[in-house]
Amino acid sequence: MLLLIFITESGVFYFTIYLHKYFSMIEIGKSRLMNLMMRGDSFMSKYSINQFIQQTVQDKAGQDFFQLETPRILEVNLRDKVWAKMGSMISYNGKIKFERERVLEHGVGRMFKKAFTGEGSSLMKAQGNGQLFLADAGKRITLLELDNDEITVNGNDLLAFEPGIEWDIKLMKKIAGVMSGGLFNVTLKGRGMVAITSHFEPLTLLVRPGIPVMTDPQATVAWSGHLKPEIRTDISFRTFIGRASGESFQMEFSGEGFVIVQSVEETISDRNSSS
Structure with missing residues (x-):
């Protein structure tokens, strides 16, 4: 959780931002990317010659x-x-x-x-x-x-x-x-x-x-x-x-x-x- 305080002429405003779910999503994304790299795949590989051969062999x-x-x-x-x-x-x-x-x-x-x-x-x-x-x-x-x-x-x-x-x-x-x-x-x-x-x-x-x-x-x-x-x-x-x-x-x-x-x-x- 992140707390932000802004002081203006009209008064003081408090903003609370919950960041834990965003960091969780980032961690999940990193984990999936690592899994893809561990398998030797990439986002570009589905159009590669090797991928085509695997699909049509x-x-x-x-x-x-x-x-x-x-x-x-x-x-x-x-x-x-x-x-x-x-x-x-x-x-x-x-x-x-x-x-x-x-x-x-x-x-x-x-x-x-x-x-x-x-x-x-x-x-x-x-x-x-x-x-x-x-x-x-x-x-x-x-x-x-x-x-x-x-x-x-x-x-x-x-x-x-x-x-x-x-x-x-x-x-x-x-x-x-x-x-x-x-x-x-x-x-x-x-x-x-x-x-x-x-x-x-x-x-x-x-x-x-x-x-x-x-x-x-x-x-x-x-x-x-x-x-x-x-x-x-x-x-x-x-x-x-x-x-x-x-x-x-x-x-x-x-x-x-x-x-x-x-x-x-x-x-x-x-x-x-x-x-």
């Missing part, structure tokens, strides 16, 4: 076959092989060999399906031992573990899957499904991990009996493998060809299951640029 603790290093970078702890989207490799270490999917590698039937659907995204096989890092144009990655399940994925949104999973190209019942902006779909089933991508956070819509779900084909990422979507459109076939707008036709899902959608409509140029 690879997580070496996990050893799962698939694990997310960031929401947009997939790490594959490769011990044999994996199927991945062509051009999705951003880095790797170890001895890994990359081989593009051969034309007849999966049989003549699948080759004709790919030609008929105008598939814009090919697969590559990564084989060997090491750590493989995959990404696709900064899209958000979602990991799904299939346990004798079946899921159909928009071909452009399929990033990688384990080699033990069975897969096939899904043909739509109507030609409109083939021509909807270069769309093609891949059905995956069995046991293993699958990595799919979406622009921003995906939204899952539940499909219930008697309550069909309508989606824009260019915003549709994946759906339950047993669902059989139908294409709904009111425009003529002649005006349909070459049309880029997804709102002119929709996919209708009936039955029971789920549909995953994203907040961005992928155009033909988007699909070609990311393949």
Whole structure:
């Protein structure tokens, strides 16, 4: 406590100032500063290169076959092989060999399906031992573990899957499904991990009996493998060809299951640029 006395013509004034709490705050501040210095940090260090490395360094603790290093970078702890989207490799270490999917590698039937659907995204096989890092144009990655399940994925949104999973190209019942902006779909089933991508956070819509779900084909990422979507459109076939707008036709899902959608409509140029 500090006592101040002022004498003026009007009289004597007394001022009492309590300083103990201010000195206490100063002591606390000094203590925190010392702690920071003891740890080797400083007020400027949060923007240093070392601090950046600590915040973004690879997580070496996990050893799962698939694990997310960031929401947009997939790490594959490769011990044999994996199927991945062509051009999705951003880095790797170890001895890994990359081989593009051969034309007849999966049989003549699948080759004709790919030609008929105008598939814009090919697969590559990564084989060997090491750590493989995959990404696709900064899209958000979602990991799904299939346990004798079946899921159909928009071909452009399929990033990688384990080699033990069975897969096939899904043909739509109507030609409109083939021509909807270069769309093609891949059905995956069995046991293993699958990595799919979406622009921003995906939204899952539940499909219930008697309550069909309508989606824009260019915003549709994946759906339950047993669902059989139908294409709904009111425009003529002649005006349909070459049309880029997804709102002119929709996919209708009936039955029971789920549909995953994203907040961005992928155009033909988007699909070609990311393949």
